[in-house]
Amino acid sequence: MKQTNIYSHKGWLKEITIREYPYSSAGEIAARHGVCSGSVWYWVKKLNLQQTDETKARILEKTHGCIANTIKTNPEAKRKSMETKKRTWMMERFRVMSGMPQKTKLRIAMRPTKAYKAIWYLVNMRNYFRDIEVGGRFTLYYDEQTKRSGKEDYYTKSCGLTFEQV
Helix, strand or coil: CCCCCCCHHHHHHHHHHHHHCCCCCHHHHHHHHCCCHHHHHHHHHHHCCCCCHHHHHHHHHHHHHHHCCCCCCCHHHHHHHHHHHHHHHHHHHHHHHHCCCCCCCCCCCCCCHHHHHHHHHHHHHCCCECCHHHHCCCEEEECCCCCCCCCHHHHHHHHCCEEEEC
């Protein structure tokens, strides 16, 4: 099977890239000629082209202008972003606690991490089982096959878990 170069149909881009890359960025060339910047970068790398110092300085200044308004360098933008994030978390927490559907994909904890880890350990390692519809989120059940933990009192006090026999 003959292998073909995927860029062979864009041979015209080679001459354009050679002519314009020293004075323009790959993105500018791509936008001007209606191709993707990856095609321009292909020829730049293949031909080992370099930009002039003036072009490098112009592109660097242009990118620094965009970076100056980011959260890292602008305290006002950072403060505004943190306020928005805090409000979003508060609203999502409210929606979850009140039973409303969430509007974002944030994972809101319904129980403390300590309780979650204790439940996971007891269910997966000690063979306790749960029935959330009947007993709620913090009730674990056991039977004769369960390897009962001697720390049930500890889990009751520290995590608010209850244990019931089936």
